[in-house]
Amino acid sequence: MAIAYHLAGKDNELMSQKIFPNSTYPGAVDPYLEDGDQALQKSDPFYPSPWGTGLGDWADAYEKARDFVSQLTLLEKVNLTTGVGWEGEQCVGQVGSIPRLGFRSLCMQDSPVGVRDTDWNSVFSSGQSVAATFDRGLMYQRGYAMGQEHKGKGVTVQLGPVAGPLGRAPEGGRNWEGFSPDPYLTGVGIAQTIMGIQDAGIIACAKHYIGNEQEHFRQQPEAQSYGYNISEAISSNIDDTTMHELYLWPFADAVRAGVGSIMCSYNQVNNSYGCQNSKLLNDLLKNELGFQGFVMSDWQAQHTGSASAVAGLDMTMPGDTVFNSGDSFWGTNLTLAVINGTVPDWRLDDMATRIMAAFFKVGNTLDQPPINFDSWTLDTYGPLHASVGADNQQVNFHVDVRGDHGSIIRNIGARSTVLLKNLNNALPLSEPKFVAVIGEDAGPNVWGPNGCSDRNCDNGTLGMAWGSGSANFPYLITPDTALQAQALADGSIYQSVLDNYATSQIEALVAQAYVTSIVFVNADSGEGYISVDGNEGDRNNLTLWHSGDDLIKNVSALCNNTIVVIHSTGPTLVTDWYDSPNVTAILWAGVPGQESGNSITDILYGKVNPAARTPFTWGPTRESYGTDVLYVPNNGNDAPQDDFIEGVFIDYRAFEYQNITPIYEFGFGLSYTTFSYSNLTVVKHNVSAYTPTTGMTAAAPTLGNFSTDLSEYLFPNASFPHIWQYIYPYLNTTDAKAASADPYYGQTAAEFLPPNATDGSPQPLLPAGGAPGGNPQLYDVLYTVTCTITNNGTLDGEEVPQLYISLGGAGQPSKVLRGFERLSIDKGMSTTATFDIMRRDISNWDTVAQNWVITSEPKMVFVGSSSRDLPLSASLS
Known part of the structure; x- marks a missing residue:
């Protein structure tokens, strides 16, 4: 029934960190010892696992959860x-x-753009696309609508939104599922999306925690299927400052927003797997x-x-080892582990309590609507247990959950x-005489919008990218269809x-x-289990697909508009053609979802005045980004080592530090x-x-007693199916070693678990902790900044003022985003933009104090209107 229940993780002491002398970035971690031999970074152990206490607005949910778990x-x-096992029941987990x-x-159930593997659902714009709106309201609205659709299908946990990958490498395969390589923008995006999803009564699952910045080598079996001979998954080696100021930042926003669950990632971090890394899960999260929800694998x-x-x-998905x-x-x-004392009973109680607290926090009751779809078939009837074809019945009720979400x-x-x-106001179009639309990306997939499983091709217009983050289109309006309709009307x-x-x-x-x-x-x-045209999840380059760059150059050589x-x-490379005078307009339309053609038509013809902002930098060359996917294993047959030596300098921070002028x-x-x-x-x-924060926690609570008589845990009698x-909690024999199928069964916890792993006594609170999202004073508003914005043009429009802060000091980015608004301003009118600056916004992580500090710099x-167009400035006293 089960195997290897107690194997210890790789939570080892963190190596002493030095400055990498040859790095172009300040504060980078040196992966080498004095003698030149590579020293793999290690993850600092942290035990015991903190037990949930009902911090913040979780108190009522915890009261209900403890009452339930105690029974x-x-x-x-x-x-x-x-989990019950892959294909064990109707949902992906x-x-x-x-x-x-x-x-x-x-x-x-996946996914971050719609309910995966079902019908009568919508396909929403990607997270990266909605980030480009720089509009908190639209981020929330999208999250709420997705939550409604998941709720209507009987889903409990929506596997999204995404802040990992953050977007360290522009070629990263799943960057589109997240928001932006800027942690502030991603933090706002993930928080608003979570609040929307959970207000609809669905538990949001923020993923993938953490350092999951590429698809190559994320899983050893997957990498082997592509011919890479590695024994373990890639290790993202991240220093303490970079972790806090970059990759952890949006997850803090997610926790502060009340996210119910967080998914730990495939990769290792500092050579400890993300789902058994005590530093990441116990200490940081x-x-x-102060995360009060549950961690699922x-x-x-x-x-x-x-x-x-x-x-x-706290929860293993999908439940089976393979x-x-x-x-x-x-x-x-x-x-068995709880019965024999290897895992303390309070830890199991905490797992169950965290799960049920998240369940109750979003307004659920025990009277839940039934699951009315099946991930393994679109047929009306089929096996309830698809893995073995058992229990044939109606599994898909074809419930239409789309509402008015198309609009x-x-x-x-x-x-x-x-x-x-x-150029020269080429746009908006107004009843042009002759419209010629060119390119495969304007048209349909000849196999249908869902003709490629999990969207594992690039045929026709790109309305959604590939992988488990996909969903089935109810329809896909192509640009060709929508533009033709507009042209005929004109x-x-x-x-x-x-x-x-x-x-x-x-x-x-x-x-x-x-x-x-x-x-x-x-x-x-897309995701790494799929390769499209030789792109194993991650893009191989930043050029356009299907000879798109040549297509643009060929057309613009003959057409001056x-x-x-x-x-x-x-981002893609536009260097070879963007400044051609015959290329009069360029638009980035992201991954827009099912209404793709209508959306771009609305912009091209001025029905919507554009105001979106690029959520990443467009560089002149691939090398100008300073980061890239690790495409070739670099550690023999062992785990590839991805050293994040650039620290916090990714995307616009890197361009400014290296004094490279971007295209956009x-x-x-x-x-x-x-x-x-x-x-x-x-105003200060x-x-x-x-x-x-100081003080101690209470001792770990235990909720109920249990017997140590193994005969009480045997599989029920023959009448029980x-x-x-299918994964059950029962034993199939009173011989514990035989039941475990673990050849090492019999070792005590002290022999293989780290010190303090089972300690349920009161524990000290961390100085930087104290509430969901960290020390609550980090969110005190220290300054309010206002400015006047005037529409000087001839059309009503929207503007996105952005606030950046220079934190000062050596080794710091020249500036970082710390505020934005999207404002509607009629022609000739003015309005006031207002930004609140919190203590967190002007703080840096102190690795010695293990706390946030405002430096003396x-x-x-x-x-201004972009990271390089900032006409207004002032000092913060």
């Missing part, structure tokens, strides 16, 4: 924490049910950030049993489209060529008189009108001095 038997608690109390199984990201339990993992194996690190083995998706698609160039001539390689036909079309050519191009990426629309999962800077975007900035004021507030490969505030 559970040991087997029921184990059932609540252990489910834990066991508790029929005795009327509690149906929790349903975990549950202690410092990514699918097959659990590598140990008891070691992962004491390191802070898909459809029937073996589990938990299930039977967790039952929301269309609006977000338009308001996330970034106008990068608009009386324009409209013709399109939807083959990038139909060179003679394209040339004949665009060379005609009065033609406005609109060229659609794309660049795709060429408009380029880019659908992509991140972070935060840049044009409008069909113009704005001016004036009257900057800074009187707040109390920052006080480190047994499903092959002078601080400056800048306000």
